[in-house]
Every structure is written in structure tokens, then in C-alpha cells.
Amino acid sequence: MHAFTYFFSFLLMLPVALSAQPVTASVQMQRTLFNERNSKALYARLTGELQRKMPRDSFSRLITHYAKLGTWRSAEPGPTLQGTYHYKVQFDRETMDLAFGLDQKARLTSFSLTPWKPLTPDPPHAPLPSSNALATNFDRRLDSLVRQVIDQKRPTSLSIGIIDGLTRRTYGYGETFAGSGQIPDTTTVYEIGSITKTMTATLLALAIQAKKLTLKTPVNTFLPDSIPLLQRDSVVVTVETLANHTSGLPRLPTTIGTGTFDPQDPYRHFDRQRLFSYLRTATLASKPGTTYQYSNLGAGLLGTLLEIVWGRSYEQLIQEQICRPLHLTKTSSQLIASLEATMAQGFDDQFRPMSAWRFQSLAGAGAVRSTIADMIRYAQAQLASTTPLSQAMTIAQEPTFAKNGVPVIGLGWHYMPNGWIWHNGGTGGYSSFICLNRRTQQAIVVLTNKSGGIADALAVPLQRIVTN
Template sequence: MGTIEVVRAEADEQAARYLRAAGNVGLAIGLLAGGEEVALGYGETDKGSGRVPDGRTVFEIGSITKVFTALLLADAAGSGEVRLDRPVGELLPAGVRMPAYRGEPITLAHLAEHTSALPRLPGNLGATIKDAKNPYRDYGVEDLHAYLNAARVGFPPGSGASYSNLGAGLLGHVLALRAGEPYEDLLAARVLRPLGLADTAIALSADQEARMAPGHDAKGEPTSRWDLPTFAGAGALRSTVAEMLTFLRANLDPAATPLEPALRECQAPRPVAWRRRIGVGWPHALGLAAASLLVQWSVPVPPGSATFLAAALLPALAALAWKGFWSGAWAAAATWAGCMALWGSQFGWLPAGTTLFVVVGLAGLLSGYIPPTGRVRLGWQEATVGAGATALWHNGGTGGYRSFIGFIPGSRVGVAVLSNSANDVDAIGLALLGRLAAAAGDGPKP
């Protein structure tokens, strides 16, 4: 029995569980193991249609587009057209200012790695939304440039990973400006056609439109597609499970493709200098802590009371919101030490210290900063699956679709999962990837 047949029963079970949940409509799963591959379809392309998705059904793949944008960057860098460490501002039109941290520029690599310190979304996006079901449609290039002119970053670029749709969209935008052609045309010429991906596109042909599965929101109601004219590089592509398997095969065997150097560049781990963030915001943190302690000392604040806890927590919360995780940690430590000095160990340690460090720790976990990310890739995310194997993966989500692709470098296995429902499929993809690795005998990879 082949590797895929061993895993197919689990794919059937995972799909059945997903489709039993309210709101989920259809699912296509692609499994790749060595020379074997299969595309499996479940549910319906639309409620009541009776049509089961298959390998050629077209879905929005959302943020998986970011992997292709990073590959476009790596290819351009490999040909000498740009450098990975080139400042983004050098590719923007005259009159558009790229934010920097104390003179340190954000580079093209920072955008692809999600280490730019740019926020997830531009602050002026909300003002441009005319249709909540298609939120990026009316965000124009002029809006992006206006945001950049006013933007600030609070951390050294390259010092921490923080996922940014803004950064990926900006990367696609500046690469298109550099080449002097639209992002979709540039991507097709440099990445899609060389890899044999004829069914991956933004604008669809009549045949692809006929194969497009309508999207459904989290409750299973029909919803509109997303258009991302300015942020195309962040999530505008549509594709099929068959094409995603072709793309995964290229990543598993780069030497068999014309984009070998670029594929390998995207898979290579890149260090994150997270220790450079430790000193960010400490003066602000100490000032907030001092203000809290002054209030506690000068105004009757019963130690151990709710008012006392509020006064002790406020500096850490304000520093977290203002300057980030490390500033919050500095504020918590300073406030704790001050409470110990003012009130002694009984009140300083139990209500103040424990609560402060629980709050800061939870904030770090929720923000993804704990543990600090030690390495990143161009485009890809990293996860451990199965018995310790390192997988490279990315997911995607738009108003009516969810997607996942992943593979284990140095192995023979990959998984693609596409859904026309707005409920996550990551757990399915990661579980099947680990199961495939175990069935194929591919052990942990560095």
C-alpha cells in the first residue's frame, strides 16, 4: 500500500469532521508523497449544487500569495535587479517617504520576512472601506503612499517577527514599480509560467470562472470575493489544489525547476536579532512605573485592594500598548520592585508581582513574542509537525475562503487544503502533513 493510501482514511475523517461543523460547505485536499499525489474533494462547491470540489476547482488562496511574492523578490535578487537588503524607500516614487527607526531603513527582505515592524494593516484602511465584504477593494495606491508618509515604526527592523499584510502588499507594490509592469503580469512572467502554473491567477479566464467555487462566510452564507488592487502581493491569487501540488513539488525538488536559486533562498532560515528589542521603551516604562508608585505613596491606596492592583497594573499595560512587550516587562519589573519597597513582601509579591508577570506573560504569548522568534524565512512560516519534523507552511483567508499549503524540506511530502468556507483548515493541513511524514518514513529535519 502506498504512502498516500495509508493517509487517505485520515484525510476522509478530517474532512468529514470539518464539514459536520456549521458553516462549512466544501473542501479540496491534495496529498503529495514522493511520486504519488492525489486530489480529494468533499462537500459541495455551493450549497445544494451537488457538485463536489476536485483538483481543478478554483478557490481564493488569500495569504498564500505572500509566498509567491517572496519568491518573486528572491528571483529578482538572484538576477541582480534588486538586493534583499535594499531599502524599500529607494523604490518608492519621489515624494513618498518610507518610515524608518532612528535612521535604520526597512529593507525588501524585512517585508518578506515580516520583520519590518510595520503594523498588520495600514491605519487609514478603515476610512476607505465602502463594502465590508470586500474591504481592500477601494484602498488605492494614493492611500498607501499617504499612509507611508505619516507612518512611524517603534522597533528596529529585523528585531522581531510580526505578521504584516501591509508589508507583503507593499513588497508586491514596489517590485511592480521597479519592473514597470503590473504585479500580476510580473508574477506570471517570472514565477507562475516558469513553474508551469497556468491555473494560478488574479484575473480569471472564462473557463476558470466556470470552475470557481463560490465563497461562504463563517456561518455558511454566500459572500463576495475579495479584490486587492493595491495589496495584490498580500493575498489576491486564486488557484486550485492541483496547482498547489505542482508548487509544492517544485519546493521539494528545486533543482528540477528553472527557479532553483530563488526557491532555495526562500527556504533558507534567516536570523532575527530579537535582543535588539530589549532596550526599546525602557525610559517610558520606568517613567510610568514611577508615576504609579508616586500615586501609591502620596494617596491612600490600601495595599492588596482592587485600587492597589489597578495602580500596579496600569504602568505595565500602558507600556505594552505604547512601546511593546519589552517596555511592558520593564514597567512590570520596576513597579514590582517599587511595591516591594513601599509595602513589603506580603503585598509586593503576592498581589503585585504575581499579577504583573502573569499579565505581561499572557500579553507576550498572545502577541506571539514569547518565545522570541529566532529565525524567519522569506515568505514561509515554520512549524514542527509529527515527531519533530520542521515544516514550511502558509495559510490564507479571505471573506469566503480558507487555504493551507505545507511541506517538509528534504522530505518527499506536501499537503494542500482549500476551502470555500471562512473557517480555518490549518489543523487539517498540519495533521495530514505530520501523518504523511510518518507514513513515508521522513524523520525530523533540521
């Protein structure tokens, strides 16, 4: 009944809090337009950013899907959690939780309907336990910064890893499960989300070294003949444009929310057959190689192409070519029992428990889960010049796309103005961040069990502490 719900809200930025009057007026507007089934007018009330993420036809299907609930009868105000407004909405057939955000012009920055259940308010701001011994000035500066962000974002489990030359530091804050008293340690498992893309880029670089392809190889080389040439203005999509987000493909396939779909596990049922079916009618938003447009679809497709190139599953590829050479013993794209046993419970930005995400054809975009110990080893390998993967990692880090002469991205890795490279990650219940600088031999990894950009909020301030 609620196939589109979580998928739609997951793509959105945190909204801005407004006074009660425009919020009430927005609810009345939404109710009127919904009951009129006027999806066109309702779509016009979305911000431009939201419209870019949800095409008009997909939004119309969403409203048609919700129409099965019947007439919207009433709306009772609920809590406002981290800037998201909640209303208990009574329809003919079900009671739903309306969650939405508004910008300063009262345009919708988010919109979702889920079955109603009492929402858990943000927990009291009691100090979270920590493994930080506060033994050095660096420890104390880090602790002060972390607790400022924790007070605002409230993760329940947070792991941090720092590399500064030959020094490695790891810190744990909070609890792996609320009320457990268990501070996260170096073996606590988190979903790392889109940091997976840097591993996919490494696999691509290894395939280049093995002369199985080049960066300029057209993706159709490995696709079924039934899929038309992916091109625009006579320029074809190459494996390079998949890796650096300049292919012109959208962020996600527009068909991911159709057919069999689990809103709590949105990538689970999107298999290779559905991926190829989508590609048969896919259109590109821009000429390949000319415009940066972040695409989970592109990175996921690259992972599938590498499976075809190597004749191995994505899990087999990362285990054989990355995890074993680097001794990453608790890293996997699969939710195996040995990882699940020490995995921190994930929460969304409203502190609702979230299930783990599973992937099929888009595994290369975000399927990996790992620990702070393994991710520090991974970061160390990215800094090194003497590991079995050093040459491939160098290839993946080299800039492949620039704007106004300034590097934007390599293969998967994004560039900061100060020369550091980085990637973040976010799934239904986790957020993550990694950044590193080969010249200074420094790296930072942040893993949390709560969505909503907590890791992003910590990473750049942590970088200032590390470099000063």
C-alpha cells in the same frame, strides 16, 4: 453607511461561548456606552489582542460612524453561531445585526454591526459527498480525520492535495455550490489568500537573482521622494524586513477603512495613491529587523515595489515568472472569466455567501486564486531542485529571522519546530494552508470555500498521517 463593519470583524479570532448572564450584561453595557457615545469606555472592554488589531483612534472613528444610526432602542437575542453571539438591534434609523464574542472575563473579542437579515443556522451534519475512493489505508485514515473536522467546521467545498515522494494524491469533499451535487475536482478554483505571500517572496528572490536589488535594499529606493525615510532608531526598512514581517509596519494601514471602502471587498479600493499617502505619515512599531509582527501591509507594499522594479503589474509578474514556467494554467491574481466559471462559492464562518476579493496596491499580500491541481504543481516545484525556479525558491525558503536561535521565517515562508515550512491564507469566504518538507519530499495543500481556519484545523493532523 457601514464602511467599517466587515473590516473590523474580519481581523478577529473565534470567540469562546459563555453562559447567558454575562452575555446579556455585555449587551446592556454596549447599549449604554454606545448611547453615551463613550468610545473610550467601550474600547476599554476590548481584549488586549483586539486593541492591538484596532488602534484607539480607528475604534473611535468606528463608533462615530455607527452613531449615524441614531439611538440604540432595543436588542433581541438571535442565534449563536460558532461561538459568535447575534442580537437584532433596533436603532432610530435602521435594524442591525450586532455580532460579538466574549472571552472568559466577558471582554469583547469581536464586535460588528451589519444590516439585519435572518441568519442561516449551521446546516445539518449530513455526510458530505467525496471523491475519496477509500481504496487504501491512507485514504481511509484521511477520510476519518477530514470528517471529524468537517463535523466541527462545516465547509461546503474542500480540496486536499498530498505529495509523498513520487506519490501524488488529491481529494474532494462536499459541493462547489450548495445543492449542486458537484464534488470539487482538481479544477475547482478557490481564493488562496496569504499563500500569495510565498509567490511574492519568489518574485523577490528572482529580482535578487537578476541583480535588480538585494535583501538589504532600503524600500525608499523605489518610493517617491515625497515619502519620508521609513526608519526607526536610524535603522531603515528593507525589502527583507517586508518579506519576513519585521519591518515594524502594522498589520494593515489604518486608513484602509476610510474614504471609498467596500466592507465585502475590503482591499478593492486601496490603490497605489492611497498606499503612498499612508506611507507619508506611517510610523513603525519597532526597529526594523528586531521584532516579528505579521503585516499584510508590508507584503502588499513589497508587491508594489516589485511592480516598480520590474515595470510590470503584479498579475504580469506572476504569470510570466511563476505560472508559465510551472504550467499553472488556472492561477491568477485577477478574477478572470475562465477562473470564475469553476470557482467555488465562498462563505463566511456563519454560512453567508461572500463575494470574491479584489486587490490593487496590496495584491502581493493575498490576491491569488488557484486550484488544487495548480497548487500541487506549485508545492512540487518548492520541493524540487531542477526547475527553472528552484534557486529562487531556495532563497525564499532560507531562514532570515530567528527567535532564541530557532528559525521563525524565511522570505514569506514560516517555520514549524519540526523543520516543515508553511503558510496559511484566509479571505472573506475562503481558507487555505500549504506546508512542505524538502528533506522528506512531502507536502500538503488544503483549500476550502469557508472562512474561519478550517484549513488550519486540517493541516497539522494531516501532516501526522503523511509522516507516519
